[in-house]
Amino acid sequence: MRTLKLESVGSSQIPVEAVRGMTQLDRSKFATTAHVCVLQLPVCDVENVLRKVKKVMVQLRNLKSIQEADEQTLKEILLDPALVDEELEREVRSLSPCCSWSERDVELTYENFGAAEIIEAVVGDPCRGHSRIGHLVQFNLREHLLPYKHLIGQVILDKLQPAVTTVVNKVYWNPRLANLHKAVLAACNAGDTLCDVFAGVGPFACPAGKKRVRVFANDLNPACYEYLQENIRRNKVSEFVTPYNMDGREFIRSVVRSQILLFQEPIPDGGSTIRKLHVTMNLPVLAIDFLDAFQGLLKDSWTGGEFQAPRMHVYCFVRDTEPNPSPLERVRRALGCDETVLPDASVKDTFVRKVAPGKEMRKLVFELPLQPLLQERTISEELRQPSEELRQEIEDDLKKEK
Numbered sequence: 216m217r218t219l220k221l222e223s224v225g226s227s228q229i230p231v232e233a234v235r236g237m238t239q240l241d242r243s244k245f246a247t248t249a250h251v252c253v254l255q256l257p258v259c260d261v262e263n264v265l266r267k268v269k270k271v272m273v274q275l276r277n278l279k280s281i282q283e284a285d286e287q288t289l290k291e292i293l294l295d296p297a298l299v300d301e302e303l304e305r306e307v308r309s310l311s312p313c314c315s316w317s318e319r320d321v322e323l324t325y326e327n328f329g330a331a332e333i334i335e336a337v338v339g340d341p342c343r344g345h346s347r348i349g350h351l352v353q354f355n356l357r358e359h360l361l362p363y364k365h366l367i368g369q370v371i372l373d374k375l376q377p378a379v380t381t382v383v384n385k386v387y388w389n390p391r392l393a394n395l396h397k398a399v400l401a402a403c404n405a406g407d408t409l410c411d412v413f414a415g416v417g418p419f420a421c422p423a424g425k426k427r428v429r430v431f432a433n434d435l436n437p438a439c440y441e442y443l444q445e446n447i448r449r450n451k452v453s454e455f456v457t458p459y460n461m462d463g464r465e466f467i468r469s470v471v472r473s474q475i476l477l478f479q480e481p482i483p484d485g486g487s488t489i490r491k492l493h494v495t496m497n498l499p500v501l502a503i504d505f506l507d508a509f510q511g512l513l514k515d516s517w518t519g520g521e522f523q524a525p526r527m528h529v530y531c532f533v534r535d536t537e538p539n540p541s542p543l544e545r546v547r548r549a550l551g552c553d554e555t556v557l558p559d560a561s562v563k564d565t566f567v568r569k570v571a572p573g574k575e576m577r578k579l580v581f582e583l584p585l586q587p588l589l590q591e592r593t594i595s596e597e598l599r600q601p602s603e604e605l606r607q608e609i610e611d612d613l614k615k616e617k
Contacts, residue, residue, distance in 0.1 A: 228328070229247070251320075338360060403426060408430070409423050412494065475492065562579055
């Protein structure tokens with residue numbers, strides 16, 4: 216236990232030098248002493264005096280600013296000594312002539328501090344980039360915060376239970392994208408099929424499964440795959456949703472390819488039921504680049520006839536400072552086609568949200584043309600690999616957005 220003299224009880228009382236850099240939570244290190252001003256007055260005067268002193272009262276968690284005094288006819292109000300001056304004392308005495316003033320040391324512990332100030336005291340800056348869904352809190356931790364991930368999770372559980380029971384930093388979930396998910400789901404009907412190339416924990420897959428859409432959901436991240444499986448189980452959609460843990464291009468060349476071929480076959484019962492194959496690619500940093508996996512996809516298996524084109528839902532980032540090519544031109548380049556194969560009018564380009572100043576997320580919806588699926592590949596593996604500069608930009612974007 217140590218005494219810490221601070222300018223104001225209203226500011227953080229945490230002994231920063233004792234906790235800065237801590238990676239394993241030691242609650243005892245947060246013990247300290249705060250010096251407060253005590254105003255003692257008759258119970259009958261409290262209501263009038265409170266109007267005058269409310270702004271200078273001590274505001275700390277689990278510490279009552281108004282306390283019982285030794286005598287039942289009296290109350291004590293704890294005030295911030297840095298904010299009490301002679302003028303305030305005179306005004307209070309005019310309202311409560313029998314009041315008395317004194318000072319006292321108050322023992323503070325971990326329980327007196329909030330999650331935000333504890334985390335900031337330990338790591339040196341606020342921990343931003345989190346979302347809360349029900350009992351779940353998901354954090355987007357920057358690299359320099361990773362050593363503190365267990366401490367941050369424990370602090371959040373300590374301070375927010377029972378409302379929060381789980382803290383996650385391994386997967387991506389953003390509740391602000393709820394409308395984005397609804398738009399894709401609105402396009403899917405019972406009997407349709409959805410291939411989700413970058414499924415995450417299943418924000419598209421599970422709701423689609425509830426609509427009786429056949430879903431093939433993939434994510435390369437093992438943690439995402441684990442939670443995707445759990446979400447499928449909890450949402451009771453195992454009958455409709457099949458999870459995969461594959462590279463996106465591998466998923467396109469195997470699972471998506473087989474579904475495209477399946478949709479070329481006649482409906483078994485000979486009925487006229489209309490069904491649609493949807494492919495969603497929600498990885499804005501890289502999704503367009505992965506379209507090259509469709510080149511030559513049916514080259515050795517196409518037998519002719521009317522092509523039942525899958526509907527593509529592709530997300531990307533666009534910067535104001537970004538020169539040509541436009542997102543649509545990037546799509547054509549990745550598919551190895553031109554505007555005669557994929558005309559402007561055939562692509563719906565929709566604004567999704569503003570990500571940062573000069574940067575926005577967009578969604579491109581189009582029917583996948585047959586020609587790229589039948590042609591020889593025009594992009595080599597070597598050309599497909601991003602430069603070191605692009606790799607760094609991708610890494611930075613993923614840290615910010617994911």
